[in-house]
Amino acid sequence: MDMSPYRNLFVSESREHLRAFSELIVKLEQGSGSREDMYALFRSAHSLKGMAASMGYGDIAELSHTIEDLLDRVRKEELIFDTGIADLLLEGADLLEVMIADVSTELQTARDTGDLARRLATYRPAAAGGVPEFVADVKSPASYSPSPATGERDSHDDAPQTVRVRTEVLDNLINITGELITNKHRLLTVGKELESAPLDEATVELSRLLRDLHSEIVLVRLIPFAAVADRFPRVVRDLAKKIGKEVVFEVEGKEIELDRGILDELVDPLVHILRNAVDHALETPAEREACGKPSPGKIRLVVRRQKDQVVVVVEDDGRGMDPARLVDLAIEKGLVGPEAGRLMAPGEAFMLTCLPGFSTAREVTGVSGRGVGMDAVRSTIQTLGGNMAIESELGKGSRFILRLPLTIAIINVLLVRLSLIAVAIPVTNVQRTLELKRSLIYKRGRQALFDLDGEQLPLLSLNRILGFPHGDAGELLPLFVCELKGRRVGLVVDSFIGQQEIFVKPLGRPLASMKGLGGGAVLGNGEVVFILDVANLL
Amino acid sequence: MGHKVLLVDDSLFMRNMLRGIFESEGHEIVAEAADGVEAVRKYRDFRPDITTMDIVMPAKNGIEALREIRAIDGNACVIMCSAVGQESLMNAAQQAGASDFILKPFNTERVREVIRRVAGD
Numbered sequence: 001m002d003m004s005p006y007r008n009l010f011v012s013e014s015r016e017h018l019r020a021f022s023e024l025i026v027k028l029e030q031g032s033g034s035r036e037d038m039y040a041l042f043r044s045a046h047s048l049k050g051m052a053a054s055m056g057y058g059d060i061a062e063l064s065h066t067i068e069d070l071l072d073r074v075r076k077e078e079l080i081f082d083t084g085i086a087d088l089l090l091e092g093a094d095l096l097e098v099m100i101a102d103v104s105t106e107l108q109t110a111r112d113t114g115d116l117a118r119r120l121a122t123y124r125p126a127a128a129g130g131v132p133e134f135v136a137d138v139k140s141p142a143s144y145s146p147s148p149a150t151g152e153r154d155s156h157d158d159a160p161q162t163v164r165v166r167t168e169v170l171d172n173l174i175n176i177t178g179e180l181i182t183n184k185h186r187l188l189t190v191g192k193e194l195e196s197a198p199l200d201e202a203t204v205e206l207s208r209l210l211r212d213l214h215s216e217i218v219l220v221r222l223i224p225f226a227a228v229a230d231r232f233p234r235v236v237r238d239l240a241k242k243i244g245k246e247v248v249f250e251v252e253g254k255e256i257e258l259d260r261g262i263l264d265e266l267v268d269p270l271v272h273i274l275r276n277a278v279d280h281a282l283e284t285p286a287e288r289e290a291c292g293k294p295s296p297g298k299i300r301l302v303v304r305r306q307k308d309q310v311v312v313v314v315e316d317d318g319r320g321m322d323p324a325r326l327v328d329l330a331i332e333k334g335l336v337g338p339e340a341g342r343l344m345a346p347g348e349a350f351m352l353t354c355l356p357g358f359s360t361a362r363e364v365t366g367v368s369g370r371g372v373g374m375d376a377v378r379s380t381i382q383t384l385g386g387n388m389a390i391e392s393e394l395g396k397g398s399r400f401i402l403r404l405p406l407t408i409a410i411i412n413v414l415l416v417r418l419s420l421i422a423v424a425i426p427v428t429n430v431q432r433t434l435e436l437k438r439s440l441i442y443k444r445g446r447q448a449l450f451d452l453d454g455e456q457l458p459l460l461s462l463n464r465i466l467g468f469p470h471g472d473a474g475e476l477l478p479l480f481v482c483e484l485k486g487r488r489v490g491l492v493v494d495s496f497i498g499q500q501e502i503f504v505k506p507l508g509r510p511l512a513s514m515k516g517l518g519g520g521a522v523l524g525n526g527e528v529v530f531i532l533d534v535a536n537l538l
Numbered sequence: 539m540g541h542k543v544l545l546v547d548d549s550l551f552m553r554n555m556l557r558g559i560f561e562s563e564g565h566e567i568v569a570e571a572a573d574g575v576e577a578v579r580k581y582r583d584f585r586p587d588i589t590t591m592d593i594v595m596p597a598k599n600g601i602e603a604l605r606e607i608r609a610i611d612g613n614a615c616v617i618m619c620s621a622v623g624q625e626s627l628m629n630a631a632q633q634a635g636a637s638d639f640i641l642k643p644f645n646t647e648r649v650r651e652v653i654r655r656v657a658g659d
Contacts, residue, residue: 006555013551039596043548046594050621051551053643061643 003055004465010055011104011533017044018100021093023230027239038081041089042071043450044119048096057088060099061174063113065119067092073123082125090234091116091399108250117146131460165220165261173217174407177210178503184210185368185524218407225303228267229254232301235271239278244283246296247278253303256308259407260386266312269377273314275401276300276374281398291395293317309386310406315399321392330358339444340487343456348487350390353380354463355485382535383518385411387483401426413531415497417524422497424521424531425480431488433496435476450490460484462491465537466516471490471495482534492536504531541587542656546577546603547619548595554640556590556619559649565657574598577598578606581614588656589616590640593627599631608635617642619647 024041027192045068052060067089068462073079099111184206191199232363240247258266282288282297289295302313323346330352331341344352352358356375381388386404405411413424414433432452441459448459459479463470471494479490502521507530511517518533531534543565553570560567569584571577575597581589589607599620606615618636620628628639638652643658653655 005558006551009551009554013549043596045595046621047549047552050642051549054552054555 004242006055007103009029010051011100013102014048014060014096017048018093018097018322019230020044020451022090022234025089025093026233028081029083029237030272033081035133037070038075042068042075044123045071057099057103059111059113060096060103062098062321063092063096063117066117070120070123079123080125082261084125088116088123092120100430123456170221170260172334174221177214177217177245178212180503181214181501182522182524184504186526204337205318208399221261221407223252223260223263225256225258225263226262228247228263229301231267232270232274236274236278236299236352239275244284245278245282246299247282248296249301250299251266251301251303255303256303256310258404262310262386262404262407265380266402269402270312270314270372271378272299272377274301277314277318277398279318281316281320306403310404312402312404313399313482315397317397318395320398321350321353321390325393326352330355336485336487339447340458344487345455347389347391350392351378351388351487353485379533379536382426382429382533386430412499412501413521414492414499415529416462416478416480417471417495418463418466418493419471419499421468422523422527422529423462423466423498423500424529425482425534426518426531427499429482429534430480431483432481433478434481435478436490436492438475438477438504441477452490455488457481457488457490459492460492462493465491484534485538499525502529502531539568540564540565542584544571544577544580544584544586544589546574546580546590546595546600547572547592548572549592551632552592552619555644556649559644559646561655561659562649563650563653564623565653574606576604577603581607581611584609587615588653589614591616591618591636593618593620593631594623601627601634604631604636605634606651617652617656 019039021044024033024037025043026345027037028041038511045064049061049064049068050057052064070085070088072081074081074085079085081200086443095111095113095116101112106323154408184203187203189204232251233249236247236249278297278301282299283293285295290299298317300313302315304311304313324350325346327336327341329343330336330349331338334342335352335355353376354377358375378388381402381404384404386402389401389402390398391401392398412427414427414430415422415424434452436459438451439447443449447454450459451457453511461470473494477492478494478496479492481488483489484491500523502523504519504521506512507514507520511520516533516537517530519531521529521531523529543558543560545556547553547556547570549644550572553572556636557567557570558604565588568586569580571580573595576591577591577600586642591600591604595603604616604618607616613635614635616635617638617640618628619640619642620630620631621642631639637656640649640652
């Protein structure tokens with residue numbers, strides 16, 4: 001039988017099993033797993049074995065089989081699920097992952113499994129220990145699948161029908177919708193010129209339908225955070241173990257749904273923030289006890305929906321950051337002037353850690369250790385049309401708050417005119433727009449400033465930053481307030497064109513590598529605009 | 539003459555493979571189920587001529603599902619799918635009224651043989 005049509009499905013389903021696998025192992029190792037988790041783990045290994053054998057992948061089937069056997073011994077309570085077993089299983093899962101990657105790329109290499117199979121088959125606990133937690137709530141004798149909670153059973157009865165769709169199809173759908181929206185704006189422009197009532201009517205109806213279509217497609221593209229969440233416990237666990245820290249890690253809001261494009265991009269930044277939290281934010285168990293905290297540190301990853309945004313928060317109960325110390329460091333490194341530094345609010349000071357080159361250095365580790373690659377994190381979040389904030393309290397812990405749109409490709413922008421061209425700024429990056437009387441501008445040194453809500457903000461010219469000549473400025477200067485290098489600033493433009501939804505297109509080379517450009521779009525009148533990545537302008 | 543078939547397996551991959559084999563034999567897959575609870579419900583709804591039943595599944599295992607299906611319909615034709623090394627389970631399945639067995643990994647020819655046998659062709 002020709003098995004090639006089944007290969008993609010084999011790869012995707014195996015990967016689903018492996019992801020669940022790692023998460024369950026960590027859960028069981030921490031003692032927070034249930035008996036059902038143990039069975040789920042066993043079933044995963046069992047399914048993997050069956051699928052691999054059917055496909056004729058003998059090595060994958062064999063390794064899964066040894067893993068299944070070890071789990072069978074745990075299931076029958078011949079062994080206790082301890083760290084040694086967790087290590088072996090995770091090692092096995094890693095190896096399986098590589099083997100499945102080989103399958104997906106059609107590599108015909110035979111992976112050397114070393115003596116893993118032997119170690120799995122002959123595992124003995126290092127020392128007889130206590131009873132693992134999942135055995136503690138035994139209600140039924142061992143069987144292949146215990147009865148589930150009745151609630152779970154009910155949910156099966158009205159489970160909606162689902163279909164699997166290739167992700168490219170979803171990408172195509174949103175692309176076509178984006179093109180349609182661009183076209184709608186073209187029709188609107190034509191309609192204005194023609195002053196035709198029937199045409200206007202038709203375009204209004206078209207707009208409504210397109211909005212409906214867009215929101216339906218956005219829904220189709222949404223997948224729950226759970227799709228990526230299972231890899232985080234492993235990241236936290238492995239690092240904590242390596243550096244001798246104790247961490248209780250919780251994930252909340254796995255059911256919250258996000259655009260799959262955003263979700264994919266979100267993984268690396270979150271891994272980064274979590275690693276930082278384990279590595280630097282949390283104290284060692286000894287340090288924690290010395291200041292009266294429970295010895296395991298706590299890290300929570302919380303996802304929740306807020307209107308049309310998704311908020312992802314990573315919080316720890318570690319040592320926190322000292323804003324004054326961060327400002328001093330930034331001044332020392334010449335990243336901010338002493339003047340500007342002194343004016344910084346704590347929230348701005350924490351964002352200094354996201355400046356490129358703020359530090360990967362030892363000296364920061366003494367304070368908080370933030371800063372390693374945080375610039376990359378922040379820039380990814382902003383490219384997704386989101387933004388990021390940091391809260392921290394010395395001695396109590398820190399919170400990283402990421403706000404993300406539900407969908408990416410179509411975003412709302414503020415269109416502004418600079419000299420002869422129009423540029424777009426994602427509205428998520430615009431805190432305010434206003435027109436400022438010239439007489440309200442004052443100077444400190446060479447820096448122009450203005451007051452807003454009792455705060456002194458630097459005033460910069462977007463024309464100058466981008467190298468355009470200034471337009472004819474009147475008595476009122478149009479400007480928008482945004483965050484630039486961790487600092488709120490006012491950016492003066494020639495004029496506001498208005499707010500509009502646009503369909504973002506990625507820039508090709510060589511433009512894609514230019515700093516400060518976040519993409520391009522075509523307006524209804526055919527004009528091409530660049531979308532500014534404000535945070536990386538300077 | 540094609541028969542109506544219900545496929546029960548928690549693996550989509552396995553269901554797809556079986557679907558391929560059954561369809562090549564001219565049978566119609568009327569429904570699929572991914573666990574024992576869904577299997578019993580779909581059996582009741584679709585009344586298939588043939589059901590294939592995986593054993594190791596979440597929510598309710600294949601043997602329990604088999605028992606419930608046989609309680610609904612004493613003549614239900616259920617083919618159990620099990621892996622090598624599950625002989626004790628196969629005994630239990632036989633007692634619960636399994637019509638036949640398919641061993642995993644599937645051998646296409648063997649599966650066809652079993653299908654033809656239970657379908658009475």
